[in-house]
Amino acid sequence: xxxxxxxxxxxxxxxxxxxxxxxxxxxxxxxxxxxxxxxxxxxxxxxxxxxxxxxxxxxxxxxxxxxxxxxxxxxxxxxxxxxxxxxxxxxxxxxxxxxxxxxxxxxxxxxxxxxxxxxxxxxxxxxxxxxxxxxxxxxxxxxxxxxxxxxxxxxxxxxxxxxxxxxxxxxxxxxxxxxxxxxxxxxxxxxxxxxxxxxxxxxxxxxxxxxxxxxxxxxxxxxxxxxxxxxxxxxxxxxxxxxxxxxxxxxxxxxxxxxxxxxxxxxxxxxxxxxxxxxxxxxxxxxxxxxxxxxxxxxxxxxxxxxxxxxxxxxxxxxxxxxxxxxxxxxxxxxxxxxxxxxxxxxxxxxxxxxxxxxxxxxxxxxxxxxxxxxxxxxxxxxxxxxxxxxxxxxxxxxxxxxxxxxxxxxxxxxxxxxxxxxxxxxxxxxxxxxxxxxxxxxxxxxxxxxxxxxx
Amino acid sequence: xxxxxxxxxxxxxxxxxxxxxxxxxxxxxxxxxxxxxxxxxxxxxxxxxxxxxxxxxxxxxxxxxxxxxxxxxxxxxxxxxxxxxxxxxxxxxxxxxxxxxxxxxxxxxxxxxxxxxxxxxxxxxxxxxxxxxxxxxxxxxxxxxxxxxxxxxxxxxxxxxxxxxxxxxxxxxxxxxxxxxxxxxxxxxxxxxxxxxxxxxxxxxxxxxxxxxxxxxxxxxxxxxxxxxxxxxxxxxxxxxxxxxxxxxxxxxxxxxxxxxxxxxxxxxxx
Numbered sequence: 001x002x003x004x005x006x007x008x009x010x011x012x013x014x015x016x017x018x019x020x021x022x023x024x025x026x027x028x029x030x031x032x033x034x035x036x037x038x039x040x041x042x043x044x045x046x047x048x049x050x051x052x053x054x055x056x057x058x059x060x061x062x063x064x065x066x067x068x069x070x071x072x073x074x075x076x077x078x079x080x081x082x083x084x085x086x087x088x089x090x091x092x093x094x095x096x097x098x099x100x101x102x103x104x105x106x107x108x109x110x111x112x113x114x115x116x117x118x119x120x121x122x123x124x125x126x127x128x129x130x131x132x133x134x135x136x137x138x139x140x141x142x143x144x145x146x147x148x149x150x151x152x153x154x155x156x157x158x159x160x161x162x163x164x165x166x167x168x169x170x171x172x173x174x175x176x177x178x179x180x181x182x183x184x185x186x187x188x189x190x191x192x193x194x195x196x197x198x199x200x201x202x203x204x205x206x207x208x209x210x211x212x213x214x215x216x217x218x219x220x221x222x223x224x225x226x227x228x229x230x231x232x233x234x235x236x237x238x239x240x241x242x243x244x245x246x247x248x249x250x251x252x253x254x255x256x257x258x259x260x261x262x263x264x265x266x267x268x269x270x271x272x273x274x275x276x277x278x279x280x281x282x283x284x285x286x287x288x289x290x291x292x293x294x295x296x297x298x299x300x301x302x303x304x305x306x307x308x309x310x311x312x313x314x315x316x317x318x319x320x321x322x323x324x325x326x327x328x329x330x331x332x333x334x335x336x337x338x339x340x341x342x343x344x345x346x347x348x349x350x351x352x353x354x355x356x357x358x359x360x361x362x363x364x365x366x367x368x369x370x371x372x373x374x375x376x377x378x379x380x381x382x383x384x385x386x387x388x389x390x391x392x393x394x395x396x397x398x399x400x401x402x403x404x405x406x407x408x409x410x411x412x413x414x415x416x417x418x419x420x421x422x423x424x425x426x427x428x429x430x431x432x433x434x435x436x437x438x439x440x441x442x443x444x445x446x447x448x449x450x451x452x453x454x455x456x
Numbered sequence: 457x458x459x460x461x462x463x464x465x466x467x468x469x470x471x472x473x474x475x476x477x478x479x480x481x482x483x484x485x486x487x488x489x490x491x492x493x494x495x496x497x498x499x500x501x502x503x504x505x506x507x508x509x510x511x512x513x514x515x516x517x518x519x520x521x522x523x524x525x526x527x528x529x530x531x532x533x534x535x536x537x538x539x540x541x542x543x544x545x546x547x548x549x550x551x552x553x554x555x556x557x558x559x560x561x562x563x564x565x566x567x568x569x570x571x572x573x574x575x576x577x578x579x580x581x582x583x584x585x586x587x588x589x590x591x592x593x594x595x596x597x598x599x600x601x602x603x604x605x606x607x608x609x610x611x612x613x614x615x616x617x618x619x620x621x622x623x624x625x626x627x628x629x630x631x632x633x634x635x636x637x638x639x640x641x642x643x644x645x646x647x648x649x650x651x652x653x654x655x656x657x658x659x660x661x662x663x664x665x666x667x668x669x670x671x672x673x674x675x676x677x678x679x680x681x682x683x684x685x686x687x688x689x690x691x692x693x694x695x696x697x698x699x700x701x702x703x704x705x706x707x708x709x710x711x712x713x714x715x716x717x718x719x720x721x722x723x724x725x726x727x
Contacts, residue, residue: 338570341531342566343572344528344559345528345637356582357572
């Protein structure tokens with residue numbers, strides 16, 4: 001139904017475009033005064049006036065009609081004033097199920113009446129929608145056609161519409177993010193209603209079990225986030241130890257030393273590395289690296305587990321090398337040649353020039369890249385799900401298994417989850433923590449880049 | 457015993473005298489950028505404690521020649537230099553020469569001021585540090601001060617040595633770059649259109665500075681401004697299409713040049 005409406009809208013706008021530009025061309029022919037806008041703008045303007053208001057109205061109507069209809073139906077339900085919100089929504093979903101033909105039990109007469117009411121309301125709504133949209137289209141088309149004339153500033157009008165559209169596009173991502181934050185905070189608050197926030201933030205034990213029966217032996221769970229955060233920290237640290245030197249050194253080599261042919265081969269290869277799915281890295285970590293790390297640990301006489309922080313961290317480090325090297329590469333390449341020549345002309349060697357002039361000048365870009373990579377390491381999920389452990393242990397032994405925030409979120413949400421259980425809700429609190437940590441990292445990255453930007 | 461003829465002795469003496477006077481000697485210098493030849497067998501000598509100006513229309517090869525004198529062309533991919541260039545009679549393109557040492561002796565100032573994004577102090581101290589010219593902090597302070605004094609910048613910046621060099625005005629930045637070049641005590645300073653990005657007042661200051669620096673350094677300057685060449689130099693060389701057209705005393709060059717092309721260029725008939 002609304003699909004047909006959309007198609008008709010688009011068609012009408014297209015037709016109005018041609019009609020409008022044809023009329024503009026006709027009025028401009030033989031006109032004595034100078035015309036302001038070219039015919040194509042008159043056509044576009046007519047199309048926009050025809051299509052856009054009706055389209056916006058269609059979207060709003062579709063978004064709003066269900067809740068309005070629901071309210072009307074429930075209000076007409078006998079004795080609805082005395083019902084609470086949960087019962088109302090239960091009734092409403094039953095009415096909708098019956099209306100859709102999914103009948104599980106014989107509906108009561110009240111429900112039957114509501115269904116009839118619902119159906120008539122839906123019909124009215126559909127007819128009203130079509131009528132209003134047709135009217136909007138007709139008015140828009142009429143005005144858009146009528147307004148065409150030599151002095152009408154159609155180009156300005158079109159440009160203004162395009163500007164609004166761009167503004168709207170730039171707001172989409174922000175509004176979505178706000179929505180995500182809101183839902184995270186909402187669920188996390190529910191969690192904090194069951195588990196005190198101090199216990200969550202400062203607790204040293206993470207055992208997210210909840211007794212199914214009150215007298216169960218496994219009894220009390222513990223929701224202390226510190227060990228989980230610590231695991232994330234250990235794995236991220238290992239990955240940064242692997243990735244930062246490798247990435248920066250490779251960037252220096254590629255920009256300053258490598259000859260053109262080598263660079264032409266290696267740089268795209270490095271960037272392909274960034275496109276490898278993380279689950280593939282996960283296979284590599286768990287099947288190849290983890291056993292090797294374990295046997296190394298055993299031969300060194302260190303307590304080692306099959307899943308180690310070192311294996312997950314090292315593979316994650318390899319995964320983020322391209323980020324660091326690519327961003328550092330850009331930062332180094334952006335340092336003007338004049339800086340290099342100035343240094344060479346003073347008798348500096350290549351190494352001195354790189355260490356004392358290029359790296360300081362490129363530092364903001366490099367730090368930005370490193371922090372971006374770090375926030376990626378903190379939020380990385382697949383590799384650690386596959387290669388890191390599940391038990392939250394506070395250990396700095398890299399050969400031992402640790403768990404991370406992301407791993408815990410995944411395990412908490414997998415399987416049979418009830419949304420009134422702290423075990424499930426804990427996932428949202430963890431998500432919130434993770435979000436805050438990466439947000440802070442990104443803020444620091446932005447600030448560092450701005451503060452230490454050396455203008456050349 | 458081998459007795460030379462008087463003429464031969466005189467000639468040898470002459471040669472010796474002039475070799476001693478010539479700080480740098482370019483013989484049959486040609487430069488190629490890949491397949492393209494940019495300089496054709498240029499023979500040009502640079503005299504000690506003299507300002508030599510290189511003039512000529514854009515693309516005539518004067519900057520290219522300048523950059524052969526401290527081997528800055530080495531950094532350009534596909535660039536090849538043939539012929540011979542000597543500094544104090546030793547070939548600077550000899551494989552045994554370390555280009556880093558050469559550039560410490562032959563400094564360079566560029567067209568656009570290019571101070572490092574560091575403090576004024578660090579800009580000057582950079583060269584002395586990498587060459588180990590100072591034994592301690594007070595030594596280094598002294599070098600920085602002397603260089604800034606020589607560049608006529610000391611009074612303007614002495615109270616803000618720790619502020620970034622990029623915050624100075626264009627003319628001050630260029631004098632900072634000159635001070636930076638002076639700080640490593642080179643013997644020759646090459647200047648590639650040092651005033652083309654500066655306003656007339658800053659230009660006058662830099663020209664005055666060049667004039668003073670002549671006492672201690674040998675200077676080669678590329679310029680597009682005839683007046684500047686006439687004001688600051690003692691010798692002038694005119695390039696055209698990769699060839700050296702004429703090299704002469706500046707006074708003679710601007711009043712009565714030997715070559716018709718020089719005359720035309722100076723009078724503004726082409727270029």
